Amino acid sequence: MASSPTGSSPMKGSLMGGSSTGRVRLLQLGALAAVLALWALIAAVGMVSSTALPGPASVAAAFGDLVGSGTFWQAVGDTLRGAVTGLVVAVAVGIPVGLVTGVYAAAEESSRLLTEILRSFPVIALLPVFLLVLGSTPGMKATVVFIACVFPVLLQAQYGARSVTPAVHETVRSYRVPRLLRFRRVILPGAVPSIMTGLRLAATTSVLVAIGVEVLTTLPGIGHMIMESQQAGVSARAYAYILTAGAIGYAITMLAQLAEQRLLRWRPPTHPGGE
Amino acid sequence: MTRGSSLHVEGVGMSFGRGAQEHRVLGGLSLRVDPGEVVCIVGPSGAGKTTLLRCLAGLTPPTQGAVRYGELPLTAPHADIAVISQDYRGSLLPWMRVWDNVAFPLQGRGVKKAVRRQRALECLEAVGLGDVGEKYPWQLSGGMQQRVAIARGLAYDAPVLLMDEPFGSVDAQSRFDLEDLTLELRRRLGITVVVVTHDIDEAVYLGDRVVVLGGRPTAVLETLTIPLGADRDQVTTRADPRFTELRTRVLSRIRGERAPTDAAPDSRPEARPEVTRK
Amino acid sequence: MNPTGTARTAWTFWKPALRQLWLPALVFGVLLVSTAGSTSFYFPPLTEVLDVLWTELLHGGLVGDLWFSLRNIVLGLALATVVGVGAGLVIGEVRTLRLATGPLLDFARATPTVGFVPVIILTLGIGSGPKIFLIFLGSVWPILLNTVSGVQAIGPAVHETARGYRIPWALRMRRVVLPGALPQILAGIRVALSIAVVLMVVSEIYGSPIGLGNFILQSGSSFHVAETWAGTILIGVLGYVLSVLLLLVEHALLGWYHQRAPRARRAVRPPTPPTQLTSTERATSNGVVV
Numbered sequence A: 001m002a003s004s005p006t007g008s009s010p011m012k013g014s015l016m017g018g019s020s021t022g023r024v025r026l027l028q029l030g031a032l033a034a035v036l037a038l039w040a041l042i043a044a045v046g047m048v049s050s051t052a053l054p055g056p057a058s059v060a061a062a063f064g065d066l067v068g069s070g071t072f073w074q075a076v077g078d079t080l081r082g083a084v085t086g087l088v089v090a091v092a093v094g095i096p097v098g099l100v101t102g103v104y105a106a107a108e109e110s111s112r113l114l115t116e117i118l119r120s121f122p123v124i125a126l127l128p129v130f131l132l133v134l135g136s137t138p139g140m141k142a143t144v145v146f147i148a149c150v151f152p153v154l155l156q157a158q159y160g161a162r163s164v165t166p167a168v169h170e171t172v173r174s175y176r177v178p179r180l181l182r183f184r185r186v187i188l189p190g191a192v193p194s195i196m197t198g199l200r201l202a203a204t205t206s207v208l209v210a211i212g213v214e215v216l217t218t219l220p221g222i223g224h225m226i227m228e229s230q231q232a233g234v235s236a237r238a239y240a241y242i243l244t245a246g247a248i249g250y251a252i253t254m255l256a257q258l259a260e261q262r263l264l265r266w267r268p269p270t271h272p273g274g275e
Numbered sequence B: 001m002t003r004g005s006s007l008h009v010e011g012v013g014m015s016f017g018r019g020a021q022e023h024r025v026l027g028g029l030s031l032r033v034d035p036g037e038v039v040c041i042v043g044p045s046g047a048g049k050t051t052l053l054r055c056l057a058g059l060t061p062p063t064q065g066a067v068r069y070g071e072l073p074l075t076a077p078h079a080d081i082a083v084i085s086q087d088y089r090g091s092l093l094p095w096m097r098v099w100d101n102v103a104f105p106l107q108g109r110g111v112k113k114a115v116r117r118q119r120a121l122e123c124l125e126a127v128g129l130g131d132v133g134e135k136y137p138w139q140l141s142g143g144m145q146q147r148v149a150i151a152r153g154l155a156y157d158a159p160v161l162l163m164d165e166p167f168g169s170v171d172a173q174s175r176f177d178l179e180d181l182t183l184e185l186r187r188r189l190g191i192t193v194v195v196v197t198h199d200i201d202e203a204v205y206l207g208d209r210v211v212v213l214g215g216r217p218t219a220v221l222e223t224l225t226i227p228l229g230a231d232r233d234q235v236t237t238r239a240d241p242r243f244t245e246l247r248t249r250v251l252s253r254i255r256g257e258r259a260p261t262d263a264a265p266d267s268r269p270e271a272r273p274e275v276t277r278k
Numbered sequence C: 001m002n003p004t005g006t007a008r009t010a011w012t013f014w015k016p017a018l019r020q021l022w023l024p025a026l027v028f029g030v031l032l033v034s035t036a037g038s039t040s041f042y043f044p045p046l047t048e049v050l051d052v053l054w055t056e057l058l059h060g061g062l063v064g065d066l067w068f069s070l071r072n073i074v075l076g077l078a079l080a081t082v083v084g085v086g087a088g089l090v091i092g093e094v095r096t097l098r099l100a101t102g103p104l105l106d107f108a109r110a111t112p113t114v115g116f117v118p119v120i121i122l123t124l125g126i127g128s129g130p131k132i133f134l135i136f137l138g139s140v141w142p143i144l145l146n147t148v149s150g151v152q153a154i155g156p157a158v159h160e161t162a163r164g165y166r167i168p169w170a171l172r173m174r175r176v177v178l179p180g181a182l183p184q185i186l187a188g189i190r191v192a193l194s195i196a197v198v199l200m201v202v203s204e205i206y207g208s209p210i211g212l213g214n215f216i217l218q219s220g221s222s223f224h225v226a227e228t229w230a231g232t233i234l235i236g237v238l239g240y241v242l243s244v245l246l247l248l249v250e251h252a253l254l255g256w257y258h259q260r261a262p263r264a265r266r267a268v269r270p271p272t273p274p275t276q277l278t279s280t281e282r283a284t285s286n287g288v289v290v
Helices: A020-045 A056-068 A070-103 A105-119 A123-134 A139-162 A166-174 A178-214 A222-231 A233-264 B049-057 B098-108 B111-128 B142-155 B172-189 B198-204 B234-239 B239-254 C006-034 C046-058 C062-093 C095-110 C113-124 C128-153 C157-166 C170-202 C212-221 C225-253 C262-268
Strands: B007-016 B023-033 B038-042 B065-069 B081-084 B162-163 B192-197 B209-215 B218-227
Touching: A020 B038, A020 C095, A056 A070, A056 A233, A070 A222, A070 A233, A070 C113, A070 C262, A105 A139, A105 B098, A105 C006, A105 C225, A123 C170, A123 C225, A139 C262, A166 A178, A178 A222, A178 A233, A178 B192, A178 C157, A178 C170, A222 A233, A222 C113, A233 B192, A233 C062, A233 C095, A233 C128, B007 C006, B007 C170, B023 B065, B038 B049, B038 B172, B038 B198, B049 B081, B049 B162, B081 B142, B081 C157, B098 B111, B098 B142, B098 C170, B111 B172, B111 B234, B111 C062, B142 B172, B162 C225, B172 B192, B172 B198, B172 B234, B192 B198, B192 C212, B198 B234, B198 B239, B209 C212, B218 B239, B234 B239, B239 C157, C006 C046, C046 C062, C062 C095, C062 C212, C062 C225, C095 C128, C113 C128, C113 C170, C128 C170, C157 C170, C170 C212, C170 C225, C212 C225
Parallel strands: B038 B192, B038 B209, B081 B162, B162 B192
Antiparallel strands: B007 B023, B007 B065, B209 B218
């Protein structure tokens, strides 16, 4: 087995492919291949109609066509734009409110029931009402995304603020640190790990909700394209769009995790973010 | 009345990692535990005492040598051997009541509920916890939880109890009680007990024999017989001059062979006290 | 819980209750008052909305709609729980399987089930079955992933004890692994619930003859504003009631978990280093909606 001369960890792949990460990757590819094979089998056997579940080959072909077309990228852009707008506002509102309610127990208690009710409310159910009031506009999409994303951010910020121990609070108070500075340099950094979890959750939610809105309304975007393709009977294209949405969501999750790991690498593990 | 067979450790060695990473923790240990004995294994921390115990328990097969129980090579946990681990909090299942925890190994054997419940209550009685059967583990103190773990080992009807630093996370008073409990159980039930501990006083107090580990890789430095009789008492035994002599011997033996993190074994003559071999 | 004296118990209950209730009560009152004389088309008086809600429930077919949607969501969630927990336990226990399927499961979790709605409904029809299937499809992932995470989180001391006492496999799964993973599993079900409610609404979009989602969609498109608000409120209430029910179930099943000190809790769930599946909600249910 090839091991480096400095005696450092031979974890990264070796020539023999005997390292564990190499083996894991192989396993994962194997699992993927198995799933694809199963998919192809089900489609070929005709257990389900070909419009309900087109085979992987036709979906791949449709995907290939899409990537070249302008409509595809426009749709992706529309979805992302709505998602990002809502997300940004949600973060701008959610973090401060979360921090404040986290620090001041009275505020947290007062708002607890409301937050609980609003959080468990299915945002998509607001769509008919929103359609009535705001009409079918990109602003409406961003608003719905905002509502869906503000709660994870808020609750995580709250949790993070609460994780600052009473001992720290007392120290800060005894040194008479002004309130704003206290928030900026004590509470906020202490809450960062939880906030990062909240950002990750909200980021994935934003795309999902944006697509959900597009499916239910005529607003442009990936969701709308899925509906259109399906109604035109080209379900392979619809599936290609669905997989695109999945890929975007997956990419966001991976990026967010990476960011979390790097930004927080130097922090000692205090709490597992978000219990 | 002793039960069970002897435990034989034959040239047991344990290494972790491969190639350039290989770390040899245990190097060719041999020892033997006879039925009805209390053997205490002491050594500095990091010496691999827990690793050795896990080999004895059949939880981790050694990389060299073998462990035998009687004639049988031990490669997996054996029905005659019960392990009481250091972390009682982790080993008692929090979603079961105390009696259920104690009876659980019996459920694994297919014993009917009424029978095993009865047995569990008996064992709890034997460790002095006759009235806590219906409680949950979190409702008990550390010392009591450790007793429950011991009761569980008893319920398993194992002639051999392996204890890994069992009284380490327990307060000093409870520790004395638990030590006496161990001796009492051996007296009454004739079980064999192997105790791994870093507490030298405890080792000398409990043990018929004390095995001192040390060196790098860890080996048996010495085995001392403790001639203090079977009836021991916290006050009188610990005041006995022989007790002090024995513990000093063990301590200097350990000190003489420094902690594994330090350099090569000490070969200075003044560091090696006179010792009587077994 | 204060055992000394019922009078004190009553006060210790009401004081925090009041602290938590004053703001929602205030908001409700403000809404009530501010919309009272409203002539706006889109924001009818709250009293009118509630009135319509009541009428529809009693005389309109709203109860039928409610029952239809409720049935679908419960069946879908139940199916998702059975499949998710079953598969999750297996994947969690078998290390190779867990490592191999990690990215696949993450990807499946990230895919919006909402996207499947047009496909499924337009090809499989508007009956109960496809809806239940959609709800199942969306809810199974958080449950499955959280089950895997829950199994992984069981401390090594627990496994070692079971191994040391030679507990047979089936008994171990039933009385050690499953209860040990239960806190995480229930957190996963909580997340799945919010997803299920959304899918319940969305799956009724394409001309389902009955159902709550259909009700608000129809009311919305025919500009019956008060009905639309009424239906929306009802959906919110339904979601809230279901989550409260789940909370009760959680308390019943996890009495042993909640009563311990937080430090003891962590003995069962030691902080594990980031694994392949960190994208799972580790016991968080913080508002992932879709």
